[in-house]
Amino acid sequence: MSPLWMVRRIGFYVLITLVLAFFAVPMLWLASAPFDSKPGLGLRWPDWTFSNVVATFEHPYALTSLVNSLVLCVVATVVTTVLAALAAYALSRVRIPGRDLLLYLLLLLSSVVTGTAAMVPIFVMMLQLGLINSQFGTALVIAGGMLPAAIFILKDFMDAVPRSYEESARVFGASPRQVLSHVVLPVARPGVATIFVWAFVNAWGNFLLPFLLLRDVGQQPAAVLLRTLYDEGGSANLTVIPVFSLLYSIPVVVLYLFVSKRYGFRFHGGIKS
Amino acid sequence: MASSLDSSGLGVRRAVGFVAPALVLIGVFLVFPALWTLYIGITNYQLTGPAAANPRVVGLDNVVEAVRDPLFTNSVWLTALFVLGSAVIGQNVLGFGLAWLLRAVRPWLRRTVEGLVLLSWILPGTVVAYLWFAVLSRDTGTLGLLLGSPETAWLVQYPMTSLIIFNVWRGTAFSMLLYTSALAAVPPSQLETARLVGASGWQTVRDVVFPHIRGHVLTNTLLISLWTANDFTPFLLTAGGPNHQSEVLPVLIYRQALESGQLGYASAMSILLLLGNLAIALVYLRLLRRRA
Numbered sequence: 001m002s003p004l005w006m007v008r009r010i011g012f013y014v015l016i017t018l019v020l021a022f023f024a025v026p027m028l029w030l031a032s033a034p035f036d037s038k039p040g041l042g043l044r045w046p047d048w049t050f051s052n053v054v055a056t057f058e059h060p061y062a063l064t065s066l067v068n069s070l071v072l073c074v075v076a077t078v079v080t081t082v083l084a085a086l087a088a089y090a091l092s093r094v095r096i097p098g099r100d101l102l103l104y105l106l107l108l109l110s111s112v113v114t115g116t117a118a119m120v121p122i123f124v125m126m127l128q129l130g131l132i133n134s135q136f137g138t139a140l141v142i143a144g145g146m147l148p149a150a151i152f153i154l155k156d157f158m159d160a161v162p163r164s165y166e167e168s169a170r171v172f173g174a175s176p177r178q179v180l181s182h183v184v185l186p187v188a189r190p191g192v193a194t195i196f197v198w199a200f201v202n203a204w205g206n207f208l209l210p211f212l213l214l215r216d217v218g219q220q221p222a223a224v225l226l227r228t229l230y231d232e233g234g235s236a237n238l239t240v241i242p243v244f245s246l247l248y249s250i251p252v253v254v255l256y257l258f259v260s261k262r263y264g265f266r267f268h269g270g271i272k273s
Numbered sequence: 274m275a276s277s278l279d280s281s282g283l284g285v286r287r288a289v290g291f292v293a294p295a296l297v298l299i300g301v302f303l304v305f306p307a308l309w310t311l312y313i314g315i316t317n318y319q320l321t322g323p324a325a326a327n328p329r330v331v332g333l334d335n336v337v338e339a340v341r342d343p344l345f346t347n348s349v350w351l352t353a354l355f356v357l358g359s360a361v362i363g364q365n366v367l368g369f370g371l372a373w374l375l376r377a378v379r380p381w382l383r384r385t386v387e388g389l390v391l392l393s394w395i396l397p398g399t400v401v402a403y404l405w406f407a408v409l410s411r412d413t414g415t416l417g418l419l420l421g422s423p424e425t426a427w428l429v430q431y432p433m434t435s436l437i438i439f440n441v442w443r444g445t446a447f448s449m450l451l452y453t454s455a456l457a458a459v460p461p462s463q464l465e466t467a468r469l470v471g472a473s474g475w476q477t478v479r480d481v482v483f484p485h486i487r488g489h490v491l492t493n494t495l496l497i498s499l500w501t502a503n504d505f506t507p508f509l510l511t512a513g514g515p516n517h518q519s520e521v522l523p524v525l526i527y528r529q530a531l532e533s534g535q536l537g538y539a540s541a542m543s544i545l546l547l548l549g550n551l552a553i554a555l556v557y558l559r560l561l562r563r564r565a
Contacts, residue, residue, distance in 0.1 A: 003357070012374070016386065019371065019386065020385070022442065023393055026401075027393070029404050041403075041410040042410060042413025044502060072561060083295040083298065084295060086295065087291060087294075087295040091285060093288070094288035096289055102489060108551075112553045113306075113547065113550075114503040114550065116503040117307075117526075117546045117550065118303070118306040119526065121313055124309070141302045143298060143302075147295050147303075148303070167357065176284075205395075205396070205398050207397075207509065208527075223398070223399045224399075226400065226403075227509065238461070241403060253392070
């Protein structure tokens, strides 16, 4: 063990520690502030209390907005996953005329047209359709934005399902619907699960579209309410914000833990090198 | 249509039926708005007032006005800085560095670091904004306490630097995941050879690893550039302020459209953003095709 080796070893661990601190320090607030009797925008050892939790549950819109988030997110995620799975399967198996062009355009669309770039027409369109403050309408807009990428990723997974499985199922007289539900979907399940989780995390955290399209506080999801808790009266409502942030984060954290335990958080193909 | 190719027995008609619902949704909520941006962008449409009822076509005046508008050029410059600093350099380098360093550490340490990096990626944007207020705010902020200068209001005095560092924290996970899977494809025998001939870490990365993952670097850089250029999270942290110093394009478009009510003018800026996205995407597709 030469001195140089020691120095490099120490340097290595100092570097890892710094990176760890960089990523961990901002998150500590989520553990301390919710249970502090005087929560502030800063980190300190909390003076433990549960009164903030009580105050949050008594807030007139806090729980409603979490329910709104759930409705919005479930509709958008289910619509995205189901429609993307059907489309990806058909595109993977049948040569529909113009399929390659369609796939090319989808890839282009998914990266070029973003909610940010199209926010003005989306707002105007929903305004004229009378769909401002409609949760279902907003969920469909979110789903429409996620679909091209979802179809694209899922098609890769569908392509990997061996065709011989379907052929044998058909030899035994399975209908196309049975082939899809009993053969293809079970085999492509990791792909469908990936899209489901990806869509859920995206829709759950989406701020811009609900912020644009849901103007009534009774319809707003947690993403938007958390923001307006800050604006009311000019200063942040720091009793409610930390606990509410924590509650709002729990679903994605649970989902993350589930995914990393079940599948491991890795890229399995899908990304072309 | 040769039915032998159709192993699923779907048939073209049913296949079209499977694809149609998705296409309808994409058409209504993505393609149509994108095309409509083009139209609104050449009118003087406004949210309120006389031009709201009867918008008039003004041609390319909006685009010309935007290019001459110091707020717009300022915003393009800030967006370029944001993309270059936080995505092309920040997330790319840190993401690769993490993927490279974490190969050699114990599994529990690796899982911890990866877990934290991933968490910073998937937490909702509004929550993350508060987390960073707690780091950067004046008087009580964690950074001020750590550096012993609590009187610094980081988001006000250094808005762009703060946003860039924030976005490195927020987005590095994707690059780390992508490079981790890319590094798994580098033949271990070549790494071993490099070690035996005494190559330094940097030499190994440059001469052995990089040639294998060039395609991944390209994919990664272009994707994170697109996402960063269209990211609305800066709005949550600084809302463009103070005095337009951190007003990246998505924030400028939002403020012009919904706060000033200039829908036509904001759409013209959206068109320019769309064109920027399109340029990046086409470069990417072209490079991808050349490699294939």
